[in-house]
Structures are given as C-alpha cells and as structure tokens.
Amino acid sequence: PLIPGHEVVGRIEAIAADVSGWSVGQRVGVGFLGGHCGRCEPCRRGDFVNCRDQPFTGMTRDGGYAEMMTARMTGLVAIPDGFDAIDAAPLLCAGITTFNALRRSQARAGELVAIHGIGGLGHLGVQYARRMGFRVAAISRGEDKRALATKLGAHHYIDSDRENAAAALQALGGAKAILATVSSPSAMSPLVDGLAPHGELLVAGAGQEPLSVSTLGLIFGERSVRGTMVGTSIETEDMLGFSLLQKISAMIETFPLEEGQRGFDRMMRNEARFRVVLTMD
Ligand SMILES: [Zn+2]
C-alpha cells in the first residue's frame, strides 16, 4: 500500500541530523518530484529533473493524503509568506508544469502562444502566458470555455469543434509555442501545422495512444515536438513568487481529508473545476 497524493504543503515537524538550510516550523511544499539524489549522472550535470534516483511523490513514495509525510530535503519548496496553503498546493505540479514549459520555450514577449485545453493545467497556462507577455490563444472544444478563457487572459479563443485550430493559429501568424495540456494525443497531433517556423509543440498532457505528426510539418518550418515535465524545487519557488506577484491562482474545490475519496472521484470524473485540494486542521 502507498499513500497517494502530490502537491503537498505543510510545516516541517522534524529534520534529520545531516540536514541544513531548513528549520523546524518552516512552511514547505513537495511537488511531483520527491527530491534529486545529487549523485547520478544527470544530477552531476545539474539536470535535477531527470535524476535517475528520484522518488515520485504519491507514486513511488508515500504522498500527501495524510497528516504527516517524510520528504527528501532536495525536494522541498519554500512557501512564501502570504501564500495560503490551499492556494500554493495546487500550483506545485500544475503551476510549475505550465510556468516552466512557457518560460523555457522559444517564444518571446509579444509572440503568439497557444494553450491547448482549458482544464487543470490549461487554466493556469493561460494565466501564465498572459502575464509573461505573450499573445495568447486558448484552444478548446465547444463554446463552454470561451468566457472563462477570456477572463483568464486569452486574447483569442479557438473552438476546435467549429474550426480547424491549426488554420486558425496560422491566420494569427502561427504559434511560436503550443502548450498541449489535453490527454488526447490525437487531438494534439494536427496542431503542429499551426506552428510558426521554429515553433514547438510542448507536450504536457499524457495519453495512451501515440502522437502522430506529419514529417513534412516538422521539416518545413523546422518545427519541433518536445515533452516537458515540471521543474526543479528552486524553479518551483520562482513559479510561486511569480504567481504571487502576478496574482495567478488555480481555481479549486476543497474537501476535508476525511472526504478525500469523494474529492478524488470528482476529479477522476472530470467534474472538478479545476483542482481538488484536501484540507486538514
Ligand atoms: Zn540524481
């Protein structure tokens, strides 16, 4: 048995003898990556996200659906004062995923960036993209999300049920980056044709079937498809600082820990708008 749950915020209750730089009582968070080892080859090259000996919180090591948990020092994220735990927690994976993907993309201020999918990740992606200074296009199916996407900061809304999203992006000049947050690879694939030269499709949503991309679409325009996974603990602190500065927050629903199953089921049925946060006293 394993305790599930990542995106955890709490206070340090105790620290091991060999830990320095953190203190009892300090408010900290843990995201998906449970802390790098510092010894493997990627770590020695400074690539902590791709550490080969890193626990995945709630997947390979006990997570946060609990009142207490243990964590590696290298996985800790300092939570700034002024950030409520329930607001900081849902950013520790979804926030860093979208923030870092955009911050590390080829897109520069004023260029067109598209966010594909307005859900748990996408509703944050739109906010980050807008506050980072991009021209933002939100892509979703149907008209339901139009008003929300606009409110979150999208300059353009593309209803992919009604129009060809790639053509719509090209009509806007072509996207320098498309952050794909949906869980359907077949919905992402055609968007490659909406990229500007040197544009990148950043894959943050996981799905079962493979992505199928036109090779000519990649060659002409030298476009690329790239996976993106969260970020380091210090980058997560950058993200929290930016979120506080720019007043970016996740839309959440809260459930007490005792009703965790109800919240979990709601999330799995895709009914939550948009992130479920478990609270405890
Ligand atoms: Zn390592």
Ligand SMILES: [Zn+2]
């Ligand atoms: Zn996550």
